[in-house]
Amino acid sequence: MKLFRILLRAAWKTVIGAAIAGLLNGISTAGLIALINGALHHSQVLGAFLPWAFLGLALLLLLTHFASQVLLVRAAQQALLEMRLLLSRRILASPLRQLEGIGTAQLLATLTDDVDAVSRSFSALPNLFNAIAIVLGCLLYMGWLSPILFFALVALIGIGTSSYLFLASKARRFLKRARDEQDHLFQHFRTLTEGNKELKLNQNRRVAFINEDLQPTAEITRQQNQLGFTVFAIAASWGQLLLFVTIGFFLFTLPHILGVSSTVLSGYVLTIIYLMLPMQQVIDAIPIFSRASVALSKVESLQLTLADSPQDSQLSTHETDGLKPWQKLQLVGVTHSYHSGGAEQPITFTLGPLYLEFAAGEIIFIVGGNGSGKSTLAKIITGLYVPESGDIFLDALKIDDRNREAYRQQFATVFSDFYLFDRLLGLEPSHLVEQVPQYLERLRLSHKVTLQGDRFSTTNLSQGERKRLGLLTAYLEDRPVYVFDEWAADQDPLFRDFFYRKLLPELKERGKTIFVISHDDRYFDLGDRLIKLDYGQVAVAH
């Protein structure tokens, strides 16, 4: 049902067009069977008109089949496109903490596996729709042939469907378990790709990883999927058996009880035999739709619901309007906690409550031991984490959900786990192109990287060089506040010195506020302020 709602939302006009074509297709199928049955019994009513009626109906069948298939393919592909975009937008609009809680492996599993499952079900839709239309058309014909036999048939179909659905619900449970394992499997795939060096260099670790992690998880996934699809196969065979039981019932039992004519009887048997293929198509489609419904439940369990589209404002990149230049950034009683799992699990780390005030144009060093909360503070200051309690103010403006997006646009950052884009995304290249060679020169990258159009010639660089390119991107963003999270940690001593003594003061001269997370105590005196954190609390602030 959810799938159908997605489809209708994406292209309801096309779906209605396809439904009408499908219905006509079902009617023309039933009409053709009626004609064939009539011809077999040398119906006087139709006479010479029969071949023309046959030709007309055959043409209508062809056209409506083609039209319904083409329209449904179009609607299904449109729905799939919208679902992919909506899911991506949702991920972009979701709070960072929520995404960190879900984890990369689950997000990847959803974006690939779940979207794939839904895509398969959309691909199966045209045939399913057509099959349902034919079944309905044929049922209509059989109801017209003999209402009594029709009720007997509906009763048999009812028994068949409910027993099939009972089995299908069992199978769905196995598919759900297999899908849950898929998240773990993706986690192992990440280990495989990201931990490849460590796995290659240690044979024992590699063998243990394969035997104890990857293989058992892959085995459970296989086993649960296999069980699920086996139950579906049993259900499908049961469905087939019921179909023949129905034919036998109509051929050998009912005529004796009800005394129906041979025309009605042959009409029924002919139609039921004709129905076998569409029925089979419906039965074959059900596992695909079950898998898709498991996938959609998974997507919804991540609270990345597909029901509504995120506000455009949450995605806009031109949202700096509305925030006037400010003089003071304040954190008033701000706290943030991490939990060992979900929100109901015990707290493992708490930052704050913090009461801090920063003036525009200052260089602020944020220092402290590993795990003291520096990066967490940076995520709070930049608006990536919403404070659990307390508030952030820009002068008198309180930052809340209405202006948080605009607030975030104040910051250009290079986090320690930053992502390097291979092109100037969202930056208007024309007026930047002149500045880039100059920056590349200053960052001593000009011998390695050039800008080709809006794309860097390469991002296959050393870690230190990648960070310099990250810095260049941050320069080009030209935002009021810069945040560098251990930026200099990968730089050689010469360039590190250049960064602290030259680049930071230059940014300050341009009126920028700069937060520098650093362990380089040799340079701490270059800052206007120093905030030292210890286990999430401010130990020193001056």
Ligand SMILES: Nc1ncnc2c1ncn2[C@@H]1O[C@H](COP(=O)(O)OP(=O)(O)OP(=O)(O)O)[C@@H](O)[C@H]1O
């Ligand atoms: N996504 C997360 N989920 C749960 N706990 C986290 C998460 N990120 C950080 N933590 C915990 O919060 C604490 C502070 O982490 P944070 O990264 O802010 O420290 P840091 O001062 O930047 O450390 P470092 O100098 O090592 O980079 C750590 O103990 C860490 O285990």
